[in-house]
Amino acid sequence: EDKVVQSPLSLVVHEGDTVTLNCSYEVTNFRSLLWYKQEKKAPTFLFMLTSSGIEKKSGRLSSILDKKELSSILNITATQTGDSAIYLCAVEAGAGNMLTFGGGTRLMVKP
Amino acid sequence: ETGVTQTPRHLVMGMTNKKSLKCEQHLGHNAMYWYKQSAKKPLELMFVYNFKEQTENNSVPSRFSPECPNSSHLFLHLHTLQPEDSALYLCASSRGVGTVEKLFFGSGTQLSVL
Numbered sequence: 001e002d003k004v005v006q007s008p009l010s011l012v013v014h015e016g017d018t019v020t021l022n023c024s025y026e027v028t029n030f031r032s033l034l035w036y037k038q039e040k041k042a043p044t045f046l047f048m049l050t051s052s053g054i055e056k057k058s059g060r061l062s063s064i065l066d067k068k069e070l071s072s073i074l075n076i077t078a079t080q081t082g083d084s085a086i087y088l089c090a091v092e093a094g095a096g097n098m099l100t101f102g103g104g105t106r107l108m109v110k111p
Numbered sequence: 112e113t114g115v116t117q118t119p120r121h122l123v124m125g126m127t128n129k130k131s132l133k134c135e136q137h138l139g140h141n142a143m144y145w146y147k148q149s150a151k152k153p154l155e156l157m158f159v160y161n162f163k164e165q166t167e168n169n170s171v172p173s174r175f176s177p178e179c180p181n182s183s184h185l186f187l188h189l190h191t192l193q194p195e196d197s198a199l200y201l202c203a204s205s206r207g208v209g210t211v212e213k214l215f216f217g218s219g220t221q222l223s224v225l
Contacts, residue, residue: 034214
């Protein structure tokens with residue numbers, strides 16, 4: 001059975017801090033790893049990673065995949081209160097577009 | 112706005128009620144999905160439709176009945192639910208199934224079963 005584990009479960013930081021969120025997976029026939037941000041209800045897409053070692057960057061957010069270690073990290077630098085959300089990691093494996101989600105990391109950024 | 116609209120936003124129902132959740136996507140996608148998000152549990156895939164045909168039923172109890180009349184609309188019919196079915200039900204769409212594609216999610220229906 002495919003498995004995706006995120007850590008930490010929750011995190012409280014202050015504005016300006018840098019955070020690193022972790023995602024590890026055990027799946028058969030890995031295809032891609034995706035990061036989503038869920039602020040209220042609708043998860044919104046952040047990154048899709050398919051190749052190991054290539055960093056994807058969007059503003060203060062960046063992510064990288066390590067296929068050898070079966071993991072990915074999501075970095076957020078100079079955090080802002082608007083970064084407060086649940087960050088979801090999902091892995092697509094096997095045929096089709098069936099994503100297996102991790103339990104998420106709840107990030108709270110205090111002023 | 113993700114292009115995927117779900118109604119209602121909130122729903123409270125008794126265990127003997129019958130209700131339906133609706134999802135509509137305006138992205139021209141061909142695949143639609145139902146996910147369940149319970150407290151303290153990962154998002155769980157329930158159903159997948161590709162070009163209106165159901166391609167995945169993730170061992171979901173028969174009290175949940177999906178319907179996909181066309182590629183833009185997806186329904187989830189609910190009957191004789193249990194309190195443990197209370198959760199956020201998220202609809203998603205993607206261009207297709209079988210290729211590496213990102214999902215676009217709706218805002219969900221928060222369901223409470225009394």
